[in-house]
Amino acid sequence: MKNMTRLGLGLLLSSSVAMAHAEDVKIGMITTLSGGGSHLGVDVRDGFMLAMEQSGKDDIDVLIQDDANRPDLARSLANEFMQRDDVDILTGIIWSNLAMAVVPAVVRQGTFYLSPNAGPSDLAGRMCHENYFNVAYQNDNLHGAMGAYMREEGYEKPIILAPNYPAGTDALAGFKHLYEGDVIDELYTQMGQTDYAAEIAQIRASDADSLFFFLPGGMGISFMKQWESSGVDIPIFGAAFSFDEILIKAVGSAAIGARNTSLWAYDLDNETNHRFVESFREAYGRTPTLYAAQGFDTANLILSALEVAHPDDQDAFREALRAADFDSVRGEFRFGPNHHPIQDIYVREVVEGDDGQPTNRLLGIAIEDIQDIYYEQCQM
Amino acid sequence: MSVTLLIEQLLNGVQLGTMLFLMASGLTLIFGVMGLINLAHGSFYMVGAYATAAITASTGSFLIGLGAGIVAAALAGALVELIVIRRLYHRPHLDQVLATFALILIFSEGTRLIFGSSPLRLSPPSWLTGFVTLPGDTRYPIYRLVLIGVGVAISIGLYLLISRTRLGMRIRAGESDREMIGALGVNISKLYTLVFALGAGLAGLAGALVGALQSVQVGMGEPVLILAFVVIVIGGIGSIKGALFGALLVGIVDTLGRVYLPIFFRAFMPPSEATGVGAALAAMLIYILMAVILAFKPKGLFAAHD
Numbered sequence: 122m123k124n125m126t127r128l129g130l131g132l133l134l135s136s137s138v139a140m141a142h143a144e145d146v147k148i149g150m151i152t153t154l155s156g157g158g159s160h161l162g163v164d165v166r167d168g169f170m171l172a173m174e175q176s177g178k179d180d181i182d183v184l185i186q187d188d189a190n191r192p193d194l195a196r197s198l199a200n201e202f203m204q205r206d207d208v209d210i211l212t213g214i215i216w217s218n219l220a221m222a223v224v225p226a227v228v229r230q231g232t233f234y235l236s237p238n239a240g241p242s243d244l245a246g247r248m249c250h251e252n253y254f255n256v257a258y259q260n261d262n263l264h265g266a267m268g269a270y271m272r273e274e275g276y277e278k279p280i281i282l283a284p285n286y287p288a289g290t291d292a293l294a295g296f297k298h299l300y301e302g303d304v305i306d307e308l309y310t311q312m313g314q315t316d317y318a319a320e321i322a323q324i325r326a327s328d329a330d331s332l333f334f335f336l337p338g339g340m341g342i343s344f345m346k347q348w349e350s351s352g353v354d355i356p357i358f359g360a361a362f363s364f365d366e367i368l369i370k371a372v373g374s375a376a377i378g379a380r381n382t383s384l385w386a387y388d389l390d391n392e393t394n395h396r397f398v399e400s401f402r403e404a405y406g407r408t409p410t411l412y413a414a415q416g417f418d419t420a421n422l423i424l425s426a427l428e429v430a431h432p433d434d435q436d437a438f439r440e441a442l443r444a445a446d447f448d449s450v451r452g453e454f455r456f457g458p459n460h461h462p463i464q465d466i467y468v469r470e471v472v473e474g475d476d477g478q479p480t481n482r483l484l485g486i487a488i489e490d491i492q493d494i495y496y497e498q499c500q501m
Numbered sequence: 502m503s504v505t506l507l508i509e510q511l512l513n514g515v516q517l518g519t520m521l522f523l524m525a526s527g528l529t530l531i532f533g534v535m536g537l538i539n540l541a542h543g544s545f546y547m548v549g550a551y552a553t554a555a556i557t558a559s560t561g562s563f564l565i566g567l568g569a570g571i572v573a574a575a576l577a578g579a580l581v582e583l584i585v586i587r588r589l590y591h592r593p594h595l596d597q598v599l600a601t602f603a604l605i606l607i608f609s610e611g612t613r614l615i616f617g618s619s620p621l622r623l624s625p626p627s628w629l630t631g632f633v634t635l636p637g638d639t640r641y642p643i644y645r646l647v648l649i650g651v652g653v654a655i656s657i658g659l660y661l662l663i664s665r666t667r668l669g670m671r672i673r674a675g676e677s678d679r680e681m682i683g684a685l686g687v688n689i690s691k692l693y694t695l696v697f698a699l700g701a702g703l704a705g706l707a708g709a710l711v712g713a714l715q716s717v718q719v720g721m722g723e724p725v726l727i728l729a730f731v732v733i734v735i736g737g738i739g740s741i742k743g744a745l746f747g748a749l750l751v752g753i754v755d756t757l758g759r760v761y762l763p764i765f766f767r768a769f770m771p772p773s774e775a776t777g778v779g780a781a782l783a784a785m786l787i788y789i790l791m792a793v794i795l796a797f798k799p800k801g802l803f804a805a806h807d
Binding site: 154155159160163285290307308309310311313315316318319320322323325326339340342343346347349350351352367368370371372373374375 | 503506509510513516517610613618619620621622624625630631632640642643644645711713714715716717718719721724725756759760763772776777779780781783784
């Protein structure tokens with residue numbers, strides 16, 4: 122059916138316009154460009170487009186739409202992209218709840234989906250699909266890696282904190298899975314909460330020796346600023362989602378000293394990464410975040426697979442994606458059997474940069490070759 | 502559970518309450534005097550925070566920034582009243598909700614166009630950072646104590662303004678009979694603009710003060726707006742006294758609920774479940790409180806119009 126419409130369109134257009142090459146590829150990007158937390162989508166887009174520009178290809182058409190962080194809108198955009206624009210590949214979604222609303226229907230209808238950020242457990246496990254690839258991480262990865270790191274560093278009484286919603290409970294579960302010890306207490310906050318005085322007082326009243334928290338976006342900024350003025354003096358740990366270059370600059374000095382796990386760091390030492398960071402700074406005038414790195418890798422993975430096959434040849438294109446034969450800014454990159462990365466996770470520390478602004482510095486590897494725990498449930 | 506933790510949490514509750522009062526007092530004044538439901542009140546909160554962050558960054562002085570934030574929010578309020586709100590007083594509430602909701606979208610996207618989508622940086626000035634040691638060896642941030650102080654000062658100021666000045670007399674008159682004070686020769690449209698700007702300025706002050714504790718970002722006003730509506734419904738719509746009591750009640754109940762409900766459930770449940778159930782119930786607590794109060798006092802605690 123899809124090929125027939127393509128053929129029909131081709132016949133209609135071939136006489137007048139020369140654009141409808143058989144080899145042309147259309148990529149639809151649905152990402153969050155407005156509203157709260159939109160700097161994630163902006164960075165994914167900018168990283169992605171940077172790679173596209175650097176490839177110098179003019180037969181790839183990238184269509185970009187803003188989902189405003191709304192699942193219903195993301196879903197209708199996906200339908201539009203598939204039915205009206207007939208895209209070959211979809212990508213771009215930032216948030217797990219939006220991915221769950223969009224991805225299953227997209228891949229069932231025979232379109233490829235590559236995730237540049239969200240990695241909900243269901244899509245890695247029982248709902249995995251041969252046309253779904255996650256180029257970023259499975260949601261548990263960074264939290265689990267921090268659990269392993271804190272165990273190794275000898276912290277014995279961590280207190281852990283997250284918002285009370287699926288990704289929050291998953292984060293704490295992921296942490297505990299690899300921390301492998303007892304935590305002193307678990308605190309759940311409300312989603313979107315902005316005042317953390319009550320939680321900070323509880324942390325002070327406990328005799329915890331360290332704090333691990335997962336508070337993405339603005340919640341993390343609020344928490345860190347209030348933490349600094351509280352006078353509680355235990356080391357803090359988290360995942361990179363609360364410590365990207367943009368967030369820590371909004372937090373200011375309160376972020377200094379915090380350690381966080383990330384799948385990538387801008388000072389990671391490899392040739393691809395040097396070139397990426399340099400060209401990104403040149404093009405956009407700011408240091409890339411991990412989201413930009415993920416967007417960049419996603420684009421390069423697509424480009425590498427397009428060298429081998431056109432997405433219309435689904436089996437060949439899928440094999441080419443699976444091979445992941447591209448230079449990742451993370452160094453080594455490979456997919457597990459459920460099309461989720463098996464990768465090293467790094468630890469970074471927030472320090473004061475040369476310009477007096479906080480910035481992340483790479484400390485080392487938290488855990489090598491981490492793989493999610495859901496791949497066994499995946500049958501494709 | 503120690504007494505010091507309880508005292509600290511009570512202070513936290515009062516601090517949250519005083520900031521809610523700054524939002525709720527403007528909202529309730531506007532509703533009381535003009536009969537207008539203003540969903541865009543959270544946008545003035547955001548305008549105050551953004552202006553303060555921008556001016557503080559360029560001048561290096563938090564106080565100048567704070568002044569600029571209040572002025573910017575009040576100006577935005579006056580402009581919005583003159584251009585848009587003025588046409589809505591005689592329309593049904595649904596039209597008002599629709600128009601002020603549109604204002605939220607315009608303010609949010611406008612702010613994003615000017616300042617970008619990344620959160621801005623705003624911290625308390627260095628002479629307000631740090632903490633004081635209270636009796637019982639509790640450390641409490643100075644900045645939060647200052648917020649409580651500002652909240653109390655504003656409450657007293659508002660009380661004096663409304664009970665002792667000519668403007669206050671007109672506001673009270675406007676609350677009880679809008680048409681009559683117009684007939685008595687009071688320039689009603691000037692009064693409306695003034696009240697609207699006053700409410701917006703208070704929201705801007707709250708946004709600026711709280712923005713230094715939290716993150717200054719697009720959409721920061723909406724969660725507070727919801728709480729402020731709960732406050733004025735509990736307190737009685739149109740009543741400043743009701744807004745004060747409602748705000749303190751909501752602040753304290755919300756704070757204590759978040760701390761003590763999970764602890765309470767742990768007495769007879771496994772810890773991880775108790776935390777989840779407690780946190781979920783704590784999130785609902787103020788709405789339950791509102792439902793209970795409305796069941797006994799359908800017009801709120803201090804209804805302005807009986």
